[in-house]
Amino acid sequence: MERFMIVLAIDTATPAVTAGIVEVGDTITTLAERVVVDARAHAERLTPNIVAALSDCGKVMGDLDAVVVGCGPGPFTGLRVGMATAAAYGQALGIPVHGVCTLDAIGGSTDGEVLVVTDARRREVYWARYRDGVRSAGPEVDAPADVDAGGAQRVAGSPTLGATFGLPVIGPEYPSAAELVAAVADWSAEPEPLVPLYLRRPDAKTLAERGLA
Incomplete structure (x- = not known):
């Protein structure tokens, strides 16, 4: 640079x-x-x-x-x-x-096989798996019991949610x-348009969606 x-x-x-x-x-x-x-x-x-x-x-x-x-x-x-x-x-x-x-920002600083989880509310988690800091699965949103931990040996992200997987919990939270x-892959490239990763529809609904329009 x-x-x-x-x-x-x-x-x-x-x-x-x-x-x-x-x-x-x-x-x-x-x-x-x-x-x-x-x-x-x-x-x-x-x-x-x-x-x-x-x-x-x-x-x-x-x-x-x-x-x-x-x-x-x-x-x-x-x-x-x-x-x-x-x-x-x-x-x-x-x-x-x-x-x-x-999740890439959290998982990118880890090594080995790591599962990253954050709070998605509704008793669900946002999750992704990483191998030596590179994402290998996800991101997805699921109930903790439905998360595919794969070969993850540790969990990063939310300590409270991470503890439910029965694996050692590490930082960062x-x-x-x-x-x-x-986590920026290429500083020389033109940035892609910002796209939010909601992974599910928001709680709020338009009048049309509620049949009131």
């Missing part, structure tokens, strides 16, 4: 509202990161976290070269907050926005800013 890039990394696909400023060059270095775990406050917490992270490392919006955002899988409302915010920053600043699978950035 010819020069360092300053990247804003954000994720709201899990209960953690994550915003970080990451320097990308020959290595990936976290300059600042703010994380608040609150599943019901993604909209209220994300922008303050971004502003605080920029301030913490002495950067301003104009210093950003790209945005990375976790595209889920995750609950509809929280996921929408992060992706809409990322798209708005990209458009306002004229910089590329790279979407990554949130939530994706860090650096892990989100590391």
Whole structure:
């Protein structure tokens, strides 16, 4: 890479509202990161976290070269907050926005055979399997009893949900800013359009879907 890039990394696909400023060059270095775990406050917490992270490392919006955002899988409302915010920053600043699978950010830092699970509510989990940090199955959404753990030897992601699989639970629980950035496959390629990984229909229905239109 010819020069360092300053990247804003954000994720709201899990209960953690994550915003970080990451320097990308020959290595990936976290300059600042703010994380608040609150599943019901993604909209209220994300922008303050971004502003605080920029301030913490002495950067301003104009210093950003790209945005990375976790595209889920995750609950509809929280996921929408992060992706809409990322798209708005990209458009306002004229910089590329790279979407990554949130489970890839968690599983990408693991080695061996690992199952990654996060809370999908409704007594279900979002899951994917990884072999030496590369996704080998998923992402899917299922009840824990229906998850195909394959040859996984450990579980990452939610410790509470991971414990139900009878396997050793390891970190990370939530994706860090650096892990989100590391999940970008090709910085030189034109980013694909942001596509949320809901994996199922949202709870909210339109008037037409409810037969009221």
